[in-house]
Amino acid sequence: MRGQLRKRVKSALTYSLILLILFYTLVPIVWIIEGSFKTHEQNSRVPPVWIFQPNFEAYDRISSRIFHFFSNSLMISVSSVLAAILVSIFAAYALSRFDVRRKRDIEVFILSTRMGPAFAFIVPFYLIMRDLKLLDTQIAVILIYTAINVSFAVWILKGFIDEVPVEIEDAALVDGCSRLKVLLYVTLPLVYPALIVTGTLGFITSWNEFLFAFILTREAAVTLPPAIASNVSFMNIDWEAMCAYATVSMLPVLTLALLVRKHLARGLTLGAIKG
Amino acid sequence: MLAPALVTLLAVMIAPMLIAIDASVRNWILYRPEMGRPFIGLDNYITILGSQAFQDSLRVSLVFTLLSTALTLLIGMGQAMLLNQEIKGKGIIRTILILPMVVTPVVVAFGWRFMYNEGTGLITAYVLPSLGINVTTILADPTLSLYGIIIADVWNQTPLVFMILLAALEALPQEPYEAARVDGASSWQVFRTITLPLMRPAILIAVLLRTIDTFKIFDLIWVMTSGGPGTATTTLNIRGYETAFVAYRMGEASAFGIIILYIIMGISLVYIRILVGRGK
Numbered sequence: 001m002r003g004q005l006r007k008r009v010k011s012a013l014t015y016s017l018i019l020l021i022l023f024y025t026l027v028p029i030v031w032i033i034e035g036s037f038k039t040h041e042q043n044s045r046v047p048p049v050w051i052f053q054p055n056f057e058a059y060d061r062i063s064s065r066i067f068h069f070f071s072n073s074l075m076i077s078v079s080s081v082l083a084a085i086l087v088s089i090f091a092a093y094a095l096s097r098f099d100v101r102r103k104r105d106i107e108v109f110i111l112s113t114r115m116g117p118a119f120a121f122i123v124p125f126y127l128i129m130r131d132l133k134l135l136d137t138q139i140a141v142i143l144i145y146t147a148i149n150v151s152f153a154v155w156i157l158k159g160f161i162d163e164v165p166v167e168i169e170d171a172a173l174v175d176g177c178s179r180l181k182v183l184l185y186v187t188l189p190l191v192y193p194a195l196i197v198t199g200t201l202g203f204i205t206s207w208n209e210f211l212f213a214f215i216l217t218r219e220a221a222v223t224l225p226p227a228i229a230s231n232v233s234f235m236n237i238d239w240e241a242m243c244a245y246a247t248v249s250m251l252p253v254l255t256l257a258l259l260v261r262k263h264l265a266r267g268l269t270l271g272a273i274k275g
Numbered sequence: 276m277l278a279p280a281l282v283t284l285l286a287v288m289i290a291p292m293l294i295a296i297d298a299s300v301r302n303w304i305l306y307r308p309e310m311g312r313p314f315i316g317l318d319n320y321i322t323i324l325g326s327q328a329f330q331d332s333l334r335v336s337l338v339f340t341l342l343s344t345a346l347t348l349l350i351g352m353g354q355a356m357l358l359n360q361e362i363k364g365k366g367i368i369r370t371i372l373i374l375p376m377v378v379t380p381v382v383v384a385f386g387w388r389f390m391y392n393e394g395t396g397l398i399t400a401y402v403l404p405s406l407g408i409n410v411t412t413i414l415a416d417p418t419l420s421l422y423g424i425i426i427a428d429v430w431n432q433t434p435l436v437f438m439i440l441l442a443a444l445e446a447l448p449q450e451p452y453e454a455a456r457v458d459g460a461s462s463w464q465v466f467r468t469i470t471l472p473l474m475r476p477a478i479l480i481a482v483l484l485r486t487i488d489t490f491k492i493f494d495l496i497w498v499m500t501s502g503g504p505g506t507a508t509t510t511l512n513i514r515g516y517e518t519a520f521v522a523y524r525m526g527e528a529s530a531f532g533i534i535i536l537y538i539i540m541g542i543s544l545v546y547i548r549i550l551v552g553r554g555k
Contacts, residue, residue, distance in 0.1 A: 014357060014360065014362070015362075017357055018357060018358075018362070018368060021353075021354055021357070021372065022368065022371060022372075024430075025371055025372055025374065025375060025430075026371065026374075027397075028375075028383070028386045028387065028390065028430060029374065029375075029378065029386075031386065031389070031390060031397055032382065032385075032386045032389065035389065043395065044394075044395040045395075046395065046400045046401055047401055048397055048401055086279075087279040087280045087283055088280055090276040090277070090279060090280070091276065091277045091279070091280035091281070093276060094276035094277045095277070098276075100277065106277065106281070109284075110280070110281075110284065113284050113288050113289075115487050115539065115543060116288065116292075116536065116539070117490075117491050117512075117532065117535045117536055117539055118491065118493075119511075119512055119515045119516075119528075119531065119532035119535050119536075120292050120295060120532040120533060120535060120536040121288055121289075121291035121292040121294075121295055121532070122291075122519070122532065123291075123295055123298065123519050123525055123528050123529050123532060124290075124291035124292075124294035124295050124298065124529070125287070125291040126519075126520075127294075127525070128291065128294075143287055144287055146283060146287070147283050147284055147286075147287035147288055150280050150283050150284060151284065151288075154280055204377050207379065208377075208378075208379040208380060208381075210379075210380060210381050210493070210494035210497075210498075211493050211494060214497075215520060224379070224381075225379055225380075225381040225382075225494070226381075228379075228381050228382065228385060228498075229381050229384075229494075229497065229498045232384075232385050232388065232498060239389060239392070242385055242389070243389070246379075246382040246385050246386060249379050249381070249382050250377075250378045250379055250382050253377045253378070253379065254374060254377060254378070256377075257370075257373065257374060257377040258370065261370045261373070264370075264373060265373065265438045265442065268373070268376060268434070268435060268438060269435065269438050269439050269442075269484075
């Protein structure tokens with residue numbers, strides 16, 4: 001009987017703790033989304049209102065500007081992800097399959113670029129873009145995001161390719177397929193989850209990046225994060241409009257994360273987790 | 276086949292880094308081109324390392340990194356242990372717990388500013404008063420602002436630790452636990468003598484990733500306080516940004532970047548030593 005009771009208490013404790021951390025995790029997200037549908041008076045109310053008649057005024061107010069930022073973010077993120085995957089697939093395949101000289105050094109070098117601080121190269125990068133007249137263009141931002149994505153995409157892709165048995169490829173090679181054909185028609189179809197993981201993670205990384213976009217763009221190529229940042233530096237913040245900006249900015253990545261939830265953990269931890 | 280990836284990284288990151296090393300030994304002020312870029316040896320490094328501003332920002336960076344890493348580790352470990360049980364709806368709960376990590380950091384910063392807002396914020400106007408804590412302003416208070424940002428960072432980054440540790444917990448062997456149960460060990464004893472030692476490599480990896488990412492953080496701080504009030508939240512990165520893009524002292528800013536690079540390399544080497552050293 002006492003064992004039973006202890007079990008009941010323990011499970012009640014577990015579930016209340018879980019409820020608590022779910023609350024802690026979700027409240028900031030819900031609070032921002034709700035804030036975008038509230039009036040200024042509703043947002044200032046204490047104690048807070050959780051259920052109310054939603055209105056879309058804040059979205060009306062930002063509609064003239066947000067499309068510009070959103071399309072910049074989308075173009076830059078998609079382009080840099082596609083470029084990074086294209087480049088990384090070959091590198092990952094070579095590191096996984098061939099006897100590359102100083103392989104270990106190359107792998108560590110690629111990973112170290114993921115660890116390296118942006119401030120160690122941001123000043124010259126900015127000046128080079130300035131000399132090339134590429135400041136405030138999508139190209140400048142796409143370039144740096146591609147490199148950032150390559151620095152982890154190679155690792156994730158290599159991890160997946162390592163798991164494809166060499167024997168499968170050998171059979172195709174014996175049949176006279178070229179290496180390129182083997183990679184495209186045999187290996188890649190087998191590791192398509194890797195492409196989803198890398199693509200999603202690259203998209204999230206590019207979509208969320210702030211520092212480089214902030215420094216390299218002024219108006220024409222401004223993405224969502226620096227646009228939001230410059231609007232919150234005012235003394236009188238239009239909280240409703242900002243909540244609407246924030247909601248538009250996080251919904252695509254949250255949706256993407258939910259769609260690929262099965263593979264998300266492996267990607268976010270740089271392949272430190274298998275599964 | 277390796278060439279495209281390596282060329283991308285070399286051209287976009289490594290070449291600029293080499294230019295930064297060159298710039299770091301020159302006196303180079305962007306808005307005074309008539310001055311040229313005279314070679315001044317290690318003067319930039321000596322000026323930076325000897326300045327009070329550097330030491331202050333290093334201290335802020337270290338406090339931020341240490342506290343944020345420690346808190347994410349504690350909470351992430353707690354979440355991972357909680358979910359490493361037979362629980363209804365485990366898959367959904369796990370997915371929800373990962374979500375903060377994909378929210379745009381600028382949005383995280385804005386959201387917490389919104390909740391900290393004096394007079395109307397969810398936390399300052401409602402949660403804290405309900406708990407009997409009389410704090411009305413957080414980010415404008417020099418003694419509290421850093422902790423205010425750390426809490427936002429912990430919310431944002433705990434999922435990384437949680438995911439790594441949960442995966443490690445799920446992969447633990449079952450035999451030692453059965454043996455401990457037979458011996459009648461308490462749960463705390465089991466945790467300390469079996470779980471923790473077995474989890475050591477995963478914990479070290481989580482701590483390494485977190486330490487480096489936290490040390491590099493810029494966006495959250497910039498949007499929440501821009502380094503203020505005063506210099507209460509001015510980390511090395513904020514100071515580096517100001518040197519480069521407010522003062523336009525490109526030589527000094529480059530030296531700043533290289534110093535940050537060395538600190539991060541130092542931290543990584545220590546961790547790798549610990550990881551590899553124990554593996555032998």
